[in-house]
Amino acid sequence: MFGKKSVVLLMLAMTLVLGACGSKTTNDSESASSGNKAESKELNLATFGVSIGFSKKDGDRLEGYDIAVAEAVAKYLGYTKVNWTTADMAGMFGMLDAGKIDTIANQVEANEKRKEKYIFSNTYIYSGAQLIVRADDDSIKTLADLKGKKIGVDVGTSKEAYLRANDPNNELNITTYEDPSVILNDVALKRIDAYIMDRAGAQLLIDNSGLALKKAGDPVYTYEEAFPFPNTEEGKKLRDSFNEALEALAKDGTLTKLSNEHLKQDISKAS
Incomplete structure (x- = not known):
């Protein structure tokens, strides 16, 4: 039979063992959690x-x-x-x-x-800047044809910067837009005369709009994206x-x- 002192020592030893096991489980859980976080990218x-x-x-x-x-x-x-x-x-x-x-x-x-x-x-993306005009308008092929006329462009884009840089005498009436679909409607309704946009998506945008529009002339300039x-x-x-x-x-x-x-x-x- 164990004495009281032996029983106390035995209980203390068991408590330490259980405590150690509990700590290991917690650490393993934290490590697994940390591992999952590390895998998240x-x-x-x-x-x-x-x-x-x-x-x-x-x-x-x-x-x-x-x-x-x-x-x-x-x-x-x-x-x-x-x-x-x-x-x-x-x-x-x-x-x-x-x-x-x-x-x-x-x-x-x-x-x-x-x-x-x-x-x-x-x-x-290999593309260029393309002019879009009404299907019945054969007067516009280049930027030079737009002098004194209205041209729409997406706001804050490189195409807007290009238009302003290449219009030192302010001969173009440049109108900026936030929504491309609005620009196409304005061309079709004769509110503006042309829209300059990315050539790569021009035909797809025209086809999806269902409007009587077309690409006019060669790209104003080409570029890479x-x-x-x-x-x-x-x-x-x-x-x-x-x-x-x-x-x-x-x-x-x-x-x-x-x-x-x-x-x-x-x-x-x-x-």
Whole structure:
């Protein structure tokens, strides 16, 4: 038989063992929780959400070539979630500057002005600036034909900047819009004479509008579109990761497939 002292010592030993087991379970749980958190990898992106074929909001969902490419890149790189924010172009670049998003997926033209501040991924859209006019209007082929006339453009875009830079004498009546569908209606209703937009999505937008419109002349200028990043070490690292993914997606035909699916043409390659 054990004495009282032995019983007390035995009970104390058992308490310490049970306490140790309890502590280990808690730590294992915390480690598992920490492990799950470590596996979570989120990408924060912004888009406009108003461009048919590229980035269009449909209820709670976003769809289009820009969206599909960005999500394919995210999947390739192992991101578990993509967080989307919608804003106009000025707002998106403001969020990029403030570090609130990682990049922009919205037909971002990689022009020389933007390259002074940002670094860009490989090109995934080859396009140009296209004039859209009424189907019965054969008088407009170039910007020169629009002197004294009204031209609509998406607000805050590189195309607006191009128009203003190439109109030193203010011979163009430039009207800015936030919604592309409104611009098309205004062209059809003769409120403005033309709309300058991205050539890659022009025909799709015209077809979906059901309006009597057409593309006028050759592209005003051509350009390439890509994902922009802050010119920082972190930005360069993410840009390089995006390039790795884009190269793989181009090689296996994913970019071509997504382009044909959303735009009925392959704009992922230079023509």
